[in-house]
Amino acid sequence: MSGEKLGTEIRLEPTALGARDASLRPVACAPFSMSLPLPPALSIVVPAYREAARLPQTLGQLAEFAQSFGEAVEVLIVVEESGDGTLELAREHAARHPHFRVIASAGHHGKGRAVRTGMLRATGALVLFMDADLSVPLAEVAEFRRHLAAHPEIDVLIGDRQHPESRIERRQAFHRERMGQIFNVIVRRLAGIRWPDTQCGFK
Numbered sequence: 698m699s700g701e702k703l704g705t706e707i708r709l710e711p712t713a714l715g716a717r718d719a720s721l722r723p724v725a726c727a728p729f730s731m732s733l734p735l736p737p738a739l740s741i742v743v744p745a746y747r748e749a750a751r752l753p754q755t756l757g758q759l760a761e762f763a764q765s766f767g768e769a770v771e772v773l774i775v776v777e778e779s780g781d782g783t784l785e786l787a788r789e790h791a792a793r794h795p796h797f798r799v800i801a802s803a804g805h806h807g808k809g810r811a812v813r814t815g816m817l818r819a820t821g822a823l824v825l826f827m828d829a830d831l832s833v834p835l836a837e838v839a840e841f842r843r844h845l846a847a848h849p850e851i852d853v854l855i856g857d858r859q860h861p862e863s864r865i866e867r868r869q870a871f872h873r874e875r876m877g878q879i880f881n882v883i884v885r886r887l888a889g890i891r892w893p894d895t896q897c898g899f900k
Contacts, residue, residue, distance in 0.1 A: 738768035740821030744811035749782040775811040
């Protein structure tokens with residue numbers, strides 16, 4: 698039996714191997730494609746719990762960013778059950794923007810689990826996590842990409858608000874900033890983490 702490939706169609710012709718083979722008839726296979734969709738260049742994971750008030754503005758900014766990025770982007774909104782309408786808002790937005798995905802988590806298991814869930818579901822070549830308030834501007838994504846491109850040996854990049862070159866244009870309330878610093882010290886000492894800013898929502 699010999700095969701002759703014509704584009705995406707394969708025709709099988711009988712050969713002279715014996716009487717049994719002579720009964721074969723030409724067979725035409727339906728066209729098919731072996732190409733697989735390319736993964737997005739960037740995945741953005743956004744955990745959301747009780748974010749109904751500010752989520753519409755955040756999703757709008759993310760949609761504008763994705764459209765102007767120049768490469769494929771997926772946005773994963775990981776919503777933990779809260780009852781304030783966050784999930785419904787996220788689903789409504791995702792229905793209008795195909796590059797948005799909503800992951801609904803029953804119950805409230807904490808931000809860490811939401812981030813982990815989104816990271817494991819992401820398919821982008823570069824996966825970024827950021828807080829729903831977009832406290833770090835989306836423009837900083839380009840800076841992260843440039844740094845990673847210049848240092849291919851680096852696998853993980855973490856935002857650091859304590860870095861001398863960080864620009865903090867809008868500070869948190871004093872008590873929240875102080876509580877975050879204290880919590881950061883406790884986490885670093887108990888877990889043995891050497892990074893100076895464990896709580897920055899941009900990684």
